Amino acid sequence: MFEPKTDDPFEQFRSWFADAEASEPNDANAMTLATADSDGRPSARIVLLKDVDARGFAFYTNTESQKGRQLEVNPFAALCFHWKSLRRQVRVEGPVAGVSDAEADEYYASRPRGSRVGAWASQQSRPLADRPTLLSAVARFEAEYDGKDVPRPPYWSGYRLTPLRIEFWQDGEFRLHDRFLYSRPSDGAPWVMQRLFP
Incomplete structure (x- = not known):
């Protein structure tokens, strides 16, 4: 049986994330990102978590991609981490805003x-005639930036989801799972934790 040891969902997440990094064979930071357009039609894909702290969960992408366009008109999203080796899941929901230029520059510079x-070459999510x-x-x-630093494209940046709900799910025998929800009405408000039926 799982019982949270903290009232801070970020501390609980970091504990589980450390377990996942030690047990998952690939990409413990992989998460499903669900967004929706202005009509509420959802879209989901796997992206990589690049930072998490008390401000929220950060990821990076082409802002002109489908997810970027959807976040422009509907800046609310959901994340789902599933660590199969641990039989655990974490769901996160909340508003999304862009990271600062300084943060985007720092992460972009750390990339190979x-x-x-590739960020310059790819018109992400748009039709492509062929691989060549x-x-x-x-x-x-590659020729344009030969011998030069590769600057961050103006359409490439990051987003941070500020959670209002974080749910921790631990698999249980006979589908009697343990589920704990941390929720708050707004950023900065105190978290309320409650157990949920499986």
């Missing part, structure tokens, strides 16, 4: 050079 060039077209764009930007 090929990934930085993409490789041609990569070659063009």
Whole structure:
């Protein structure tokens, strides 16, 4: 049986995340990101968590991608971490805002050079005629920035989800799972924790 040892969901998340990093064979920081357009039609995909602190959960992407366009018109999202080896899941919901330029610059500079060039070459989520077209764009930007630093594209940045709900789920025998929900009405408000039926 799982019982949270803290009233702070971020502390609880960091504890579980450390367990996941030790047990998951690949990408313990992988999370499903669900967004919706202005009509409420949802879309989900896997992205990588790049930072988590008391401000929230941060990830990076092309802001002109489908998720970027959806967050522009509907700045609310949900995350789901599923660590199969631990039989655990964490669900997170809340409003989303862009990270600062300084944060985006710092993370972008930490990426491999090929990934930085790729950010210029890829018109993410738009139709692509064929693979050679993409490789041609990569070659063009490799030549343009040959011997130079690769700057962050103006359309590439990060987002931070500020959670209002964080739910921890631990698998239980006979589907008698343990579920604990931390919730608050707004950022800065105190967290309220409650156990949920499985």
